[in-house]
Amino acid sequence: MIAFFQSSIFVNLAYIFASILFIFGLKMLSSPETAQRGNLVSASGMLIAILVTLAQNEIIAYEYLLVALIGGLIVGVLASSLVKMTSMPELVALFNGFGGIASLLVGVAEFVNPSSSTLIQIIAISFTVLIGGITFSGSLVAFGKLSEIISGKPLILFGQRFVLSALLLVALLLVLELIISTGLLNISSQTILFILIGVTLILGVLLTAPIGGADMPVVIALLNSYSGLAASSAGFVINNNVLIVAGALVGASGLILTNIMCKAMNRSLSNVLFGGFGAASSSSEGSGQIQGEVKPITAEDAYLILEAANSVLVVPGYGMAVSQAQHVVRELGELLEDNGCEVKYAIHPVAGRMPGHMNVLLAEANVSYDVLAEPDDVNPLMDTVDVCIVIGANDVVNPDARENEGSPIYGMPVIEVDRAKTVFVLKRSMAAGFAGIDNPLFLKENSRMLFGDAKESISTLVSEFKT
């Protein structure tokens, strides 16, 4: 009986079953009703894959792996239960990096094992190391930027593109040398692999460092895709289908998200990766200075307008996450609804620092997910909205995207809040948005600026409603 559970036919059938669970799990993640169960389905697939692997007779010693498993388990449980919802982007980036380094190490372990590797395995190892290394160091840089350990500003080194292409070339030559081993370099193949690891780690840093905080959703989605590809590639190293299938699913989903994020910014992927957006966007100055003046409003006056409103649209941005305003925003929304007003939330795909960032924060604050709308749903009805409350969002509501052909964000799909009857903009100061672009919305006739911390401003509104 035990022999059956260790037989390769049983193990492979179990891997197929695990793959089916991953597929169903991902499918169920696409609807809010089934998403939580979908995640459990996918997790049980993972558990099955791990258990049958542990039961295989190829595994002869358990001491090390159990220590590592339990260690990882503890770290994983602690990290996932202690993290605040606002810190979710950096945690996702960090986990992603760990997936990348794990795949890289699987490749290295196979390489240093003297049992002869086939040519195909060596090619697969090279790719696993290449993608895994880029995923790891790239994710660490993303983690650093998102948690503000390092500056979120785009960091562009002199000759960035040249260095990048040169390193990529070196990496490819090293891979080639590993495969055909000409012996020209006169160093052992292990040394070559270690140099390759070093090069890929630098590549990951160089690819991520130039990308500004506002473009982070794209980068996280792309790194997500890479971690899947690395796992898939590791599948070729150990000839294992479940790695290939699961990795490919992740790779594809990451690419789709990347594409959605790029479309939401009306930019190509290469423009995001190499454009250094926001670092050099002062070119539009002079061309038609924006006319108008800033009209501040007090919370008390804002309350009077809100009290009379029949429909309110809330547009959150990264500023809401920074000031942790999601809970008071929900409270305000409920008070408005009690007052007979229709409240909706319009969320731009790239608002925040990762795909769907704002949705998670509002869900945390108990906002029902059926009032969270996408720009395409709210824009056609914008003329009928009485008040738009823009909370810490800037570039995603910039009318220049529609009106000013000279603007760097011209053509980007935005939430057209300026068409509402009144717009409240909650903002700390008049500083430009993350992309460093002026926003004529603040000067429009129907705009009122509510300066100060978003959480405090909304708390004041809430207490006005309660008195």
Add this chain to the structure above:
Amino acid sequence: MESQALLVLLLFVLVLSIFLGFELINKVPSTLHTPLMSGANAISGITIVGALLASGGEGTFSSVLVGTFAVFFASINVVGGYLVTNRMLKMFKKK
């Protein structure tokens, strides 16, 4: 010759899985983008299978050591990824 046949088979699986992945994810509403990403991220921890085989398998001290580190990182990815996704999805409610 046999390894070539295996390679073709594995590539076949890879290509079909990529297409399947595109079909599966294509219609995810933006509300769920974050959980989708972190859930997919947890799945990419499947590399733990390779890590376990390297850490517990017959091999040199160095391959076992490297494999053990791989198990550590992959299990953080798997456990943390699924738990944090679950934590987020629990919050998505309709009133």
